[in-house]
Amino acid sequence: MATHTFVGSGIASLAGAVILIRDAAVEGKDITILEESHQTGGAFDAHGDAENGYFMSGSRMFEAKYLCTFDLLDSIPSATDPTMSVTQETNRAAAKWPWDAKARLVSRDGSIPDAHTMGFTERDRIDLTKLIAEPESLLDDKRITDCFERHFFETNFWMEWCTLFAFESWHSAIEFRRYLRRFVHHFSTIDVQHDIYRTVYNQYDGIIVPIVTWLKARGVQFRYGVRVEDLGFASGSDAITVTSITTRGADGTAIIPVAPDDRVFVTNGSMTADKVFGSMTKAPGLNPSNHSGAWNLWEKLAQGRPAFGNPAAFNGNLAESSWISYTVTVKDPLFLQLMERFSGSAAGTGGLITFKDSSWLITISIYHQPFFPNQPESVAVWWGYGLFHDRPGDFVKKPMVECTGAEILEEVLGHLNFVAADQAAVVAASICIPCAMPYITSQFMMRKLGDRPKVVPDGSTNLAFLGQYAEQPDDVVFTVEYSVRCAMTAVYTLLKIDKTPPPVYKGLHSPKVIVDAIRTLHR
Template sequence: MTTRKAYFVGSGVGSMTAAFFLMRDAGFKGEDIKMLETLKIGGGSCDGTGSVENGFITRGGRMFNFPTFECTWEVLKEIPSNTEGKSVYQETVDFNRDNCKNSKSRVVDKNGCRLDVQDMGFTMSDRMQLLKLVETSEEKMGNSIITDWFSPRFFETNFWIMWATTFAFQPWHSAIELKRYMERFMHEFVRIETLEGIKSTVLNQYDSMIVPLQKYLMAKGVSVNFGCTVEDVDMEEANGKYTAKVIHYRKNDKMEKIELAKGDLLFIQNGCMTDASTLGSWTKPAELKGLKDSTSFKLWDTLAQKCKGLGNAKPFMSNTTESIWQSFTVTMKNPALFKAFTDFYMQRPGIGGIMTFKDSNWFMGLVIAEQPHFAGQPKDVNTMWGYGLFPNKIGNYVNKSMLECTGEEIFYEYCQHCRIPPELVHDVTCIPCIMPFITAQFMPRQISDRPKPVPDTAVNFGFISQFVEIPYDTVFTVEYSTRAAQTAVYGLCGIKKKIPKVHRYHKQPKYMIKAVKKAFMGGAGTLRQRESGNSPMSTFKKVGIAAVIGFVAFAVKKGME
């Protein structure tokens, strides 16, 4: 009997977890699983690298949540962590028990003052618009964008400032994706200002999750072939079904191929949110790239052009102006400089989560994680990570767009917002990162534009990425990649074992009631709101208890339908 083999385009979280499911549930041996990776490092978008000398770098950070991320935790419960005797799951649970987030500086204004954002700042019109969004079917919403559903004032509310910067939404993004986030994370709506529900790994996600997972797979014989870029796959069509026959990939500027035997499987990453991303330095801006520099989107588009039922890549890859933002990682050897930032942060590292500068032209956010944040990071060296959601705009203090700035210029802009004395700025480096497709998965689209993990027209291949269609779940999460992996493996291998259900909090009355209460009564409000009589409590009194009860009843009814 011929041994079945499995091939993967990419070695990100989706590919790694799919390999795990193939071995655990489909009987594959590790030596029969091979990954082709363009980069020189595995993990896809969950990266973490660098050094004290040159600076550490993470392009982005992934936030975890309990008890959601059902499929991810299922995997990580079986992966040994960097802590002896603990799985990655248990290590993460224990770490967050001792490092529960409770932000005191969630939103900061142009004067460096912390704002009271306990209330969401909603009017009754805002509340009704949100309720309408949640109760409208995705079929009716189509490719509408968020601004189609809300008045301009909505985008000035405390809710939008916090929700947008927690999950990286823009007003021009897909309304369907916002709806899914509201439903999937409804249990977090009531504490969005403290970020208590957001969990972190001990180190960055690469060192805490990817490295242990990769060690586990390689110990079982799984191979990752770096520097290999898949450019095409030959497909054979019969009766409207397609079978992958030959993988064409480039290695060291030479084209090579792999012929798939009968029974072999192929898993393809159709789109990558960090595709064509680039790094700069303290003295050099990151280079702006785009579609011509992508690999995964071009492969998806090539396959979709010649095979029916593989979705449509164009809505996600054609407008980098609206899917781009920029991050940066700071490495500091000066303890006094780090202390100045943590003093402004008003909390010890790892507790505060995201701090948003609401009046920043770049719409900046800053995260100071528990130290050390990288494997091999010395005790006297500290790091922090930040981003700008509007990198095309001119800075408040630097007369350039963020995209044009060196690491030094980006750091200067942040120092001004954080009131850092210039004499402290030494022994520091800042590495900027431009990511043109980072929120491509949020772009407006038709439901048919994203293929299923196993398309109806596919015989021996499936898709694993943020660009497949999974009902009810939310993109831009590790969970989405893992769920796609499990779905693709089970579908292609005929596994009947049940995949964990997506938690649907909007269908549970207790969460709906809490969310509605938060929308009406979020907190005492700011001093200005209380003086003007527009605080949430004042609104509650004006609207009347009967009206609120009616709103709750209507919301709960819609949630249960």
Template sequence: MKVETTRMTRNAYMIGTGIGNLAAAVYLIRDGGWDGHQITMLGLDTHGANDGAATKDFETEYGYGPLSNSRGYLNRGGRMLNEETYENFWDVLGSVPSLDHPGKSVTEEILDFDHAHPTKDIGRLIDSNGLRVSGPNGYRHMQFTNKQRYLLTKLMMLPESREHELDDISIREWFAETPEFFETNFWWMWQTTFAFKDVSSVAELRRYMNRMILEFSRINTLEGVTRTPYNQYESVILPMRSYLQGQGVTFINNRKVTEFVFADTPLRDDIIVTGLKYVEVHNADAEAMIEVGPDDLVFDTNGSITDSTSIGDLDTAIVEDQRYAPSALLWKQAAERFYNLGNPDKFFNDRTQSEWTSFTVTTSDHRLINEISRLTRQLPGNALNTFVDSTPLISLVVHHQPHYHAQKPEEGVFWGYALYPRRHGDFIDKPFIEMTGREMLLETLGHLGRIDTTADPISNRTDELMATVVNVVPAHMPYASALFNQRTTLDRPLVVPAGSKNLAFISQFAEMPFDMVFTEQYSVRCAQVAVYTLLGLDLPLTKLHHYEKDPRVLAKATRVMFR
């Protein structure tokens, strides 16, 4: 076995090149005084969980293969930012220069764009009668009963010290006495904005309701959503990689770390990584090892929500990737050796809690996007539209155009997703997961056709609109909502576990108090906790806001709850 040894200086090895480890590298350099040459990033691809890129770029990445149609673009998913509660995110990106606007930081670039293009969604919910705009079913009404208000308030007011009382309890179980909760406007909006399911952990719902209490009052318009100028890969990840490369950080792509080598210690009370076994993705038979010195640090992405994703194209359905998440396999190996490193199976061994399927549409002109704008009454950049009568529960997102630097002026790009991909379509008679990209788009056009009451409805022009389609790329993500799976308070390892001398976990599957998963904020804060703890830095963590304790915010939320 080849063994790599670097002993001239202290080193840090980052397993995974998502936003968490990129942020950890920034913290090491900015706050820890490290030189970039001390840091090595080991990744399976360049994206992390942040998308997008040209479809052909994904064909050569780990887990994907050649497609019959690799034209257009791919967004496996999307994450919304928030100006008020992404404190660590804005802090770190304030140290990263913009690639598009010299002299500005990425934070300044994003906030300037968002302030110039504020979100105001007026077509958040759509049923077979059209947009739920007014009346008792209007999307501004939460539609709670007093029982539901009581249960939601009881959940929010449960002290953090008693969160263990919610261990392994689903949202469905919490509201078992009032199952009509799952037909309220609130639930339709909440689950499709944040990708919760009724089987998701009620503990995570509690955290969201407290941390995002500001959004409760504006969930119907998404006015609290902060958008990036382009997709998050180009607007966030690429500037971070460029900055770190300029600082001397080494990036090694297509390298899969397969095993931690740990020191043998009495009673295994100490966690000390002494080596990292790995294979190159394109030569999996040649195993090698990096020797980790006693002063070196290891930062592991112990789980990724885009692991084991399968993609298709316009006329090719996905072939489901049944492999256990590669990033979680490494965590699993460590957890089998040490008792206090959580339980990865709770998140990666039950796809029914976590899977959903997205599809990205690229068109040769703007006709289809213009039709969506006409029917939803809003311009690109404002919309997250959910078809509440859709059996697979389809939602559409049309971003401000262009969404990619390389996107041609005449091209259009948007994406959608089905939260329940095993369910049959309403217009295409097969499970959503088995549909080709073309069929997914036709299923979506069927729901748009339901609400078009004009003399020349969209349903009359399906062939014309489909002729403008360059590609529709399905992406099935078995672990997309795995971070919301039912769990106990012990199922996620601490960022720096007790007894760890040089290993930290940075992901949505590490445990921190109060903050909420499925956010870039969570990953970046994990990075700060990891770096400050392992380096022993006597610096305060970035201050988090506690809007759930602000009387004015609570008063506004209460008014909305009774609306």
């Protein structure tokens, strides 16, 4: 029987393994997932405990138009209730904790300004409309700043959009255009953040754990501590056929033979590669070593093979692709009480809160509780990030990347403008664990056609690329949906299955969405 090998255990690989079993009748024993680390899930990395603090690098939004994602999760039983699917569980969570932001933006003095008015000039409206309509082919190697005047980046729309999706002004105009088109149905609710979903717990426990449980029950093999160093290819033909996989693990170097009928799925690149966690007393710092197997493998494969893309377009400028997140565990109800009073929303229903004048451009998210399955009732977890980690803070006069968890917490509480006694009480009851990520928005870096390889490169007989750095027309990176769509495309193409992924939702084809978007541009 043919074997199917996945390099990396992120959501793209896990989804690919599910699709192989579900839609291609592949037996689990013929699927192997090779993982360099000793944890499954890639960027889905929520771990820890109440005593030492919970920690994770990021948290993802979902919405009803993630058609591939919910198609996949509809096949996976929930970890908390096997009688329902993860899709059903997520829909219930969205209904139980709907977002309705009342404090989307916060001013320097701690006041909550009107976030409903977008603040566009006529020039801003023209430029935004032009970019949405612009052919993607005209935006190669252009930044967002190349498409707008300075005032656009002072509007509420930009502040709300960039902090919801983690865009920065120097990022790719191509990616920004794709987001505008892909999420145009969110224009009219960008200030209140309606119809944005969260899983019942953090996404590692809510998505990765049930998928891995499902795969292992069907015999899928997970091999941890195995780094893929290179692939061997057949010579003497224009076809791209993998013949071997070179690995390195605890037992040294090994070569896995690959037959012509076997398939290899490679996650090229990684958003959370070389991430570093800090503590209340230690700053994370930024790791520039680029030692990740995901990047090194892609760099090696792309040498002399233009069809395999250009990793340097994405991992070559850490100053523009990095930022800091932080997870806070608080062992006192005071903070949630203060936040509910401040924001007007109960925990889990207020969406993102952005301190629009903060030097670090801080955004926080107060989750519904519990956020971890083992979380005690007396403990709460919240999360946040800062897009400008290299600037001195407003209250802590140091760049964010150089700050300990305690200092980051001090900066956030300063912007909330709580009285000193309350701030001290919150700090005393909290554990803040920061995380520095050199490549977290590398997929947004300025690029051109061909910098990302096709999911199945032209001429490939048994190799596919997966994840945020494989090209898929119309859909948007930095989403779970993109990874799942890659997995579906790869499996259906390589195994010649007469099936295609659910189409990318195109709100621009809906008259109602268009009318709502136009009204938003003028409010």
